[in-house]
Amino acid sequence: ELPAFLKPKDHRDGAILEVEGIAxxxxxxxxxxxxxxxxxxRTLHALIGPNGAGKTTAFNLISGMYTPDAGSVTLDGRAVGGLTPGAITQAGIGRSFQITNLFPSLTVAENVRLAVQSRDRKRFGFWTAAKDLERVNSExxxxxxxxxxxxxxxxxxxxLSYGGQRLLDMALALATKPRILLLDEPLAGLAAAERERVGRLIKQISVDMPVLLVEHDIDRVxxxxxxxxxxxxxxxxxxxxxxDARSxxxxxxxxxxSGTHALAGKSRPSAAQPQSLLTLEGVNTLYGKSHILHDVAFDVHENEIVALLGRNGAGKSTVLKTIVGIAPPARGTIAxxxxxxxxxxxxxxxxxxxSYVPQGRGLFAGMSVAQNMELGRLRRRNGAGVYWDEDKIFTFFPRIKERWRSPADYLSGGEQQMVAVARALSGDTRILLLDEPFEGLAPAVVxxxxEAFDxxxxxxxxxxxxxxxDLALALSDRTVALERGQxxxxxxxxxxxEDLDLRRKVLWL
Known part of the structure; x- marks a missing residue:
């Protein structure tokens, strides 16, 4: 049960938070x-969807990290959309983040007391000693x-353990005495027992205070x-x-x-060779204390396309980052x-x-397409793999030639994605890692x-x-599906x- 000082003084039958037409x-x-x-x-409201659905962006719009281009956000009848994050926190929206935001060198008590003090009228009192703030210490x-x-x-x-840090992060959000609590992936990276413990606590909080939850663990949601x-x-x-959501x-x-995408019906002859090119064995990767990948093992053959699938939070992007060295493995081999x-x-x-194309493309804004490509080619000629010069790239992505001198950030989303892929290919490339290449693109561009990837x-x-x-399965020769990092x-x-029942078993519920 929540402490008395956190319980709202009155409850409403209607909505506490209303989001209308935000963009x-x-x-x-x-x-x-x-x-x-x-x-x-007094409800637990979950916001779910696949990678790139816009969940965290919506959270950031509600909590003031971003200003909406359109629409409104209302808390208890008061418009809060467009206010600063500090003003929105003072208005009564508390939130945690995907990555815990703690003061690591301060104690648990000091972290919580700072959060409690953020709502105290005496927090700016020059001569007020923290130890004398009895109510702050008590809360x-x-x-x-x-x-x-x-x-x-x-x-x-x-x-603290990763689970302990998650609990402390939630404590900091609650200590601001919010009218509604926003939690961004609070169960991510937790072991099974910790997921159960934190899940029960979140449900308990929602009995007294509404909770808006973004979470990848659909079963738990x-x-x-x-x-x-x-x-x-x-x-x-x-x-x-x-x-409603489940059915x-x-x-x-x-x-x-659905198995019915227009591109899924076309026959795609495989070019895969029998010999392996990339091999992962027993790969384990951690983010801080969060164990993300557990003994991951698979291979990719020469001229093969492999789809890496799984639910949100399964570890797919982490596999790509581990292969390319952004998130080095704690154990295991990559050859x-x-x-x-x-x-x-x-x-x-x-x-x-x-070569790696990250989610979000990572182009250099303010630089031309030609300059982005030139940076991608620096020190990339080693005589191995396929050398991609400008002429070769233009045969696969002719639009790039037309936009060669244009600033990269002025291009359409589809053209930016083409530049990101082309920049990754520049130089000598043997295998291309693609993270959500079709995200947010119009059907014609998709x-x-x-066709270019094919x-x-x-x-x-x-x-x-x-x-x-449907696209990933139609394009690929083989599929590797992850579940909770395995x-x-x-x-x-x-x-x-071809088998939707098998697909549901592997990828859904």
Whole structure:
């Protein structure tokens, strides 16, 4: 049960938080488009959707991290959209983040007391000693007890387990005495027992205070939530009960595909060779204390396209970052043509022939297409793999030639994605890693990129992560499916493409 000082003085029958028609674009990408939903008092409301759906952007619009391009956000009848994050916190919206925001060298008690003091009228009193603020100390102690952190209040925050840090992060958000609590992936990276513990605590909090939750663990969401809003490609697909979301054909299509995409019916001859090019064995990767990948093992053959699929938070993007050295493995081996690469710097791995296109493209704004391409080619000629000069790239992406002198950030979203892929290819490339290459693109551009990737298989290997499952399965030769950082399925993509029941078993519920 929440401490008395955190319980709202009165409860409402209607909505506490109302979001109406909010929208946000970043360059050519429409991250959130006309999103509307409301959160009722004393409910746990889940906001779910595949990667790139716009969930965290919506959170950032509500909490003031971003200013909406359109629409409104109302808390208890008061308009808060467009206010600063500090003003929104003071108004009564508390939130946690995907990555914990703690003072690692301060103790648990000191972290919580600072959060409590943020709402205290005497916090700017020059001559007021912290130890004399009896109410602040009392509330901090009560908060520590409520969150199950009693007994470790003198421990430094940085020394806690990942689950302990998650609980402390929630405590900081609650200590601001919010009218509604926003939690961004509070269960991510937790072990099973910790997920159970934190999940129960969140449900308990929602008895007294409304909670808006973004979470990738769909099973847990459906167990805990009272209401669900499902987003995809920046839009709201479903806004209703758990059963509405679970039974919705459009929601199932987002997560498992429909098997009816226009590109899925075309025959795609494989170019895969029998010899392996990239091999992962027993790969384990951690972010801080969060264990993300567990003994991941698979390979990619020469001229093969492999789809890396799984639910949100399964570890797909982490696999790509681990391969290219951005998130080095704690254990395990990664070999390219039998040459061990695990633990080497990213620049060296790239020069060996592994090219990476991150989610979000990562182009240099203010620089021309030509300058972006030139930077991609620096120190990338080593005589291995396929050398991609400008003429060769233009045959696959003719639009780039037309935009050669244009600033990269002035291009459409589809053209920016083409430049990002072309820049990654520049130099010597043996395998291309693609993270959500079709995200946020118009259907005509998606088809153009799909055809380009299909032609690329005759030149190089590709490892692709994408939540458009019909596209990924139609394009790929084999599929590796992850579940909570482990390989749960590995086999021909055709089997998943043709058998929707198998697809549900592997990728849905």
């Amino acid at each position: 946000k674009s970043f360059g050519g990408i429409k991250a959130v488009q006309d999103v509307s939903f409301s959160v009722k008092d 901090a102690t009560e908060m520590i007890r409520t969150m199950g952190l009693a007994g470790i209040e003198r421990a430094e925050a940085g020394s 459906f167990q805990l939530a009272d209401a669900v809003t499902v987003m995809n490609d920046g839009h709201v697909l479903v806004d209703g009960t758990v059963e 919705s054909p459009s929601v199932q299509e987002v997560y498992i595909g 390219l043509a039998a040459e061990q690469l695990a633990g080497r710097p990213s620049a060296e791995i790239t020069r060996r022939g592994i 088809e153009e990129l799909f 032609k690329l298989r005759r030149e190089i290997s590709i490892l692709i992560v994408d939540h458009h499952l 390989v749960a399925y590995m086999g021909p993509s055709k089997a998943l493409s």
